[in-house]
Amino acid sequence: MIAVDGPAAAGKGTLARRLAERYGLRHLDTGLLYRAAALRLLRAGSDPAQAAAAAAAAAGVTDDDLADPALRDEDVGQAASVVAAHGAVREALLGLQRAFAARAPGAVLDGRDIGTVVCPDARVKLYLEASTEVRAARRLCELRSRGVESIDSRVLDEIMARDARDRRRSAAPLKPAADACSIDTSALDADEVFERAVAIVDSRLSSA
Secondary structure, eight states, rough: OOEEOOOOTTSSHHHHHHHHHHHHHHEEEHHHHHHHHHHHHHHHTTTTTOHHHHHHHHHOOOOOGGGGGGGHHHHHHHHHHHHOHHHHHHHHHHHHHHHHSSTTEEEEESSSSIIIIOOOOOEEEEEEEEEHHHHHHHHHHHHHTTOOOOOOOHHHHHHHHHHHHHHHSSSSSSSSOOOOOEETTTOHHHHHHHHHHHHHHHHHHHHO
């Protein structure tokens, strides 16, 4: 079991997918679960800040929801950050995440509380970080690659707001696990991040 945590646009998803492929493991982007719950709320016209409605939406998330292309929309991501702050939502999705991680042959999960809450016994825990400015630039490039025009300052403000919500929430706040290996991706490309992560994983596996 490999846990990959970190803030938005630090490179978690790209790394987790590559690690899963290299080691023959399954991959779960846990952020999609919260996005799916948020999308259900937005389509129903409900307020993501309402804990009861958010928890009900989270309880109804299915595999089919995770394939919806609208999950990557920026407004869904912002709503997901609000939804994820509710303890009842996190509790509703916790069992699903742990069940996925427990199935053979193992899994790579990426998110914000994998090493601290979802899989505290993961054999390898990685925490990716990068400067706010670098992450905002990455998010802006991602949006534009999908044909979504946005303003640099707006993307930076959204990244900062999301960081604040993730780190200050009372339920499973974003922070590295005590035994996580941190990788600052600010000045690294995807291949360099992958190489560093593989070295860490191989070292942990050989010493286990």
